[in-house]
Amino acid sequence: MSKKILVLAGDGIGTEIVAEAVKVLNVLQAEGAIDVSMQDGLVGGAAYDAAGDPLPEETLEAARASDAVLLGAVGGPKWEPLHISKRPEKGLLGLRSGLGLFANLRPAILYPQLADASTLKPEVVSGLDIMIVRELTGDIYFGQPRGVETLPSGERRGFNTMVYTESEVERICRVAFDIAMKRGKKVCSVDKANVLECTEMWREVAIQTARDYPEIALSHMYVDNAAMQLVRAPKQFDVMVTGNIFGDILSDCAAMLTGSIGMLPSASLNEKGQGMYEPIHGSAPDIAGKGVANPLATILSVAMMLRYSLDAAPAAERIEAAVSKVLDQGLRTADIMSSGMRQVGTAEMGDAVVAEL
Amino acid sequence: MSKKILVLAGDGIGTEIVAEAVKVLNVLQAEGAIDVSMQDGLVGGAAYDAAGDPLPEETLEAARASDAVLLGAVGGPKWEPLHISKRPEKGLLGLRSGLGLFANLRPAILYPQLADASTLKPEVVSGLDIMIVRELTGDIYFGQPRGVETLPSGERRGFNTMVYTESEVERICRVAFDIAMKRGKKVCSVDKANVLECTEMWREVAIQTARDYPEIALSHMYVDNAAMQLVRAPKQFDVMVTGNIFGDILSDCAAMLTGSIGMLPSASLNEKGQGMYEPIHGSAPDIAGKGVANPLATILSVAMMLRYSLDAAPAAERIEAAVSKVLDQGLRTADIMSSGMRQVGTAEMGDAVVAEL
Ligand SMILES: CC(C)[C@H](C(=O)O)[C@@H](O)C(=O)O
Ligand SMILES: CC(C)[C@H](C(=O)O)[C@@H](O)C(=O)O
Numbered sequence: 164m165s166k167k168i169l170v171l172a173g174d175g176i177g178t179e180i181v182a183e184a185v186k187v188l189n190v191l192q193a194e195g196a197i198d199v200s201m202q203d204g205l206v207g208g209a210a211y212d213a214a215g216d217p218l219p220e221e222t223l224e225a226a227r228a229s230d231a232v233l234l235g236a237v238g239g240p241k242w243e244p245l246h247i248s249k250r251p252e253k254g255l256l257g258l259r260s261g262l263g264l265f266a267n268l269r270p271a272i273l274y275p276q277l278a279d280a281s282t283l284k285p286e287v288v289s290g291l292d293i294m295i296v297r298e299l300t301g302d303i304y305f306g307q308p309r310g311v312e313t314l315p316s317g318e319r320r321g322f323n324t325m326v327y328t329e330s331e332v333e334r335i336c337r338v339a340f341d342i343a344m345k346r347g348k349k350v351c352s353v354d355k356a357n358v359l360e361c362t363e364m365w366r367e368v369a370i371q372t373a374r375d376y377p378e379i380a381l382s383h384m385y386v387d388n389a390a391m392q393l394v395r396a397p398k399q400f401d402v403m404v405t406g407n408i409f410g411d412i413l414s415d416c417a418a419m420l421t422g423s424i425g426m427l428p429s430a431s432l433n434e435k436g437q438g439m440y441e442p443i444h445g446s447a448p449d450i451a452g453k454g455v456a457n458p459l460a461t462i463l464s465v466a467m468m469l470r471y472s473l474d475a476a477p478a479a480e481r482i483e484a485a486v487s488k489v490l491d492q493g494l495r496t497a498d499i500m501s502s503g504m505r506q507v508g509t510a511e512m513g514d515a516v517v518a519e520l
Numbered sequence: 521m522s523k524k525i526l527v528l529a530g531d532g533i534g535t536e537i538v539a540e541a542v543k544v545l546n547v548l549q550a551e552g553a554i555d556v557s558m559q560d561g562l563v564g565g566a567a568y569d570a571a572g573d574p575l576p577e578e579t580l581e582a583a584r585a586s587d588a589v590l591l592g593a594v595g596g597p598k599w600e601p602l603h604i605s606k607r608p609e610k611g612l613l614g615l616r617s618g619l620g621l622f623a624n625l626r627p628a629i630l631y632p633q634l635a636d637a638s639t640l641k642p643e644v645v646s647g648l649d650i651m652i653v654r655e656l657t658g659d660i661y662f663g664q665p666r667g668v669e670t671l672p673s674g675e676r677r678g679f680n681t682m683v684y685t686e687s688e689v690e691r692i693c694r695v696a697f698d699i700a701m702k703r704g705k706k707v708c709s710v711d712k713a714n715v716l717e718c719t720e721m722w723r724e725v726a727i728q729t730a731r732d733y734p735e736i737a738l739s740h741m742y743v744d745n746a747a748m749q750l751v752r753a754p755k756q757f758d759v760m761v762t763g764n765i766f767g768d769i770l771s772d773c774a775a776m777l778t779g780s781i782g783m784l785p786s787a788s789l790n791e792k793g794q795g796m797y798e799p800i801h802g803s804a805p806d807i808a809g810k811g812v813a814n815p816l817a818t819i820l821s822v823a824m825m826l827r828y829s830l831d832a833a834p835a836a837e838r839i840e841a842a843v844s845k846v847l848d849q850g851l852r853t854a855d856i857m858s859s860g861m862r863q864v865g866t867a868e869m870g871d872a873v874v875a876e877l
Contacts, residue, residue, distance in 0.1 A: 282641055323681070327677070357607060360666055390776075391773060391775070
């Protein structure tokens with residue numbers, strides 16, 4: 164049966180990078196390796212401009228009816244003056260909560276061909292392969308109460324609520340443990356259990372849940388130490404699992420260890436296996452429309468989509484192998500360019516991957 | 521008039537490193553460069569063991585009556601099974617809130633003599649000198665309501681509250697701006713204004729407060745991006761100002777960029793100029809009692825104390841110069857040892873600094 168993909172290009176370089184990922188899907192479709200139907204939709208600033216809403220009801224409905232969503236990127240200075248409720252980011256957050264995409268998988272992988280791009284010494288990061296599992300629909304991102312109130316004194320007071328229930332913690336820990344079982348069987352759960360009761364409970368639930376996974380080596384680390392350890396010795400980690408806000412910070416830190424965030428995909432999954440797939444980088448308004456953006460993170464997001472939501476692991480592997488070959492050939496977009504390599508644009512890079520499929 | 525210093529060695533290596541810092545104070549006192557009186561007190565696990573409380577009332581009273589507190593480190597596996605309200609960390613948090621120490625200054629400085637210790641490439645970190653100004657008595661650390669409740673379903677729900685008032689944000693921004701005026705006049709305020717209302721207000725107050733500082737170049741960065749930028753290009757920063765929890769994470773990340781956290785001091789100040797001074801590293805229970813810990817971060821904390829609370833900047837400079845000379849001589853404790861250098865113990869390092877004063 165044909166699987167449905169909703170394509171949301173979004174803002175900035177979104178259109179360009181998504182076009183290359185769609186090329187890859189079309190080729191796989193044409194040769195019968197996958198059976199998908201694609202539909203376009205609006206999200207983010209583009210949706211606000213067209214419909215006054217960063218997440219039109221139509222888009223959310225279409226996403227719900229799809230097996231997978233392919234997202235480019237959202238946001239840009241144009242929409243920063245808008246009220247927080249209308250900003251492009253709300254489109255993204257609305258998709259996450261509207262689809263219940265609680266499990267955000269963010270690999271931080273160093274491609275050997277791009278080892279030089281890292282700001283860290285080669286011996287510290289060579290072979291780096293961390294999977295960060297970030298809870299995505301709870302925590303201070305969605306917790307109530309929240310807002311800004313005026314005190315009797317006339318002074319304002321802003322507040323947000325970090326909150327987790329046991330079942331929310333348990334289900335994200337299970338995702339992390341299941342993934343770790345297919346990898347190095349090591350999970351580091353990150354919290355601030357020495358200060359925050361919410362995360363003290365997180366740690367207790369992580370320990371309880373791990374009883375079902377006797378083969379998993381579970382460790383715990385405070386979030387401040389985790390940020391240190393990522394810089395000091397990142398290869399000590401296999402899978403890391405943490406809440407929404409700590410995951411936001413640590414996954415970006417981990418990604419930057421590779422020096423090539425233009426290469427890193429992500430997946431956000433719900434309990435039904437539906438998923439949203441997007442590069443971890445942003446909409447890069449400064450280079451939008453110039454045809455120079457790196458489409459590889461988006462193309463690799465398609466590989467994650469095929470693996471996690473479309474039951475097409477062999478096609479996913481072909482995409483990943485093709486990307487690796489293109490790097491071996493010395494092709495580089497501007498963001499990962501280094502001396503002796505050949506600089507190419509967005510479309511040329513997409514074509515090269517297609518040629519290697 | 522003689523100034524009062526409360527000395528709280530705390531746990532683990534605390535006793536050893538504080539002893540070396542006290543040596544330095546004693547020498548300066550003996551030659552008349554400073555006029556201080558010192559008193560010892562209990563905090564952390566040591567206080568729990570002796571008095572059943574990580575912050576005995578007596579200690580807090582003594583701290584209130586002092587001009588400055590010199591703290592070693594608190595915590596250790598021995599006290600981890602204790603309830604969160606009795607853990608050594610509560611001693612530290614109680615001192616911060618009890619004294620109103622809202623301004624935490626955490627320099628991340630790379631000593632040229634120790635450039636090799638960094639896991640980052642030399643060109644990325646050479647000359648690194650960031651001052652992180654972290655708010656220390658507000659945010660989710662102290663926000664109410666907090667706790668773990670049981671829902672009607674029987675499931676538990678943990679929650680904590682991130683909260684700031686305008687005046688709290690304003691006063692920490694002023695500290696950051698004042699410090700930046702004596703440095704590079706650049707301040708980066710870190711928030712998550714695209715998601716959290718509390719930090720959206722933070723950003724507004726930072727902008728308003730900056731109107732009084734026309735010479736300061738104020739920029740804003742989301743916390744996830746700040747974690748990335750610290751890894752990508754840390755030298756872009758001069759002063760960073762942020763809330764308690766983001767500051768906890770980012771200051772540790774920044775410190776680790778230097779590769780030698782055994783070298784980094786910190787100051788925590790209140791509105792009266794009272795301050796608590798401590799190394800940023802922890803109590804290192806694994807090496808406690810062996811005489812191998814690095815006392816330099818604690819000795820440099822004394823320098824910060826002389827500068828910020830005891831009005832003795834010239835003596836502070838002498839300490840800093842002495843530390844630099846000792847490094848020039850090739851003396852290294854185990855944590856910063858590299859080939860060709862001479863490895864020394866805690867006391868020998870303290871003596872060497874004293875000799876260079
Ligand atoms: C754009 C923003 C709302 C989002 C987040 O904070 O989750 C982004 O930083 C991310 O990590 O996907
Ligand atoms: C020990 C802990 C409570 C403390 C904190 O989180 O503030 C520490 O990490 C620090 O940064 O001083």
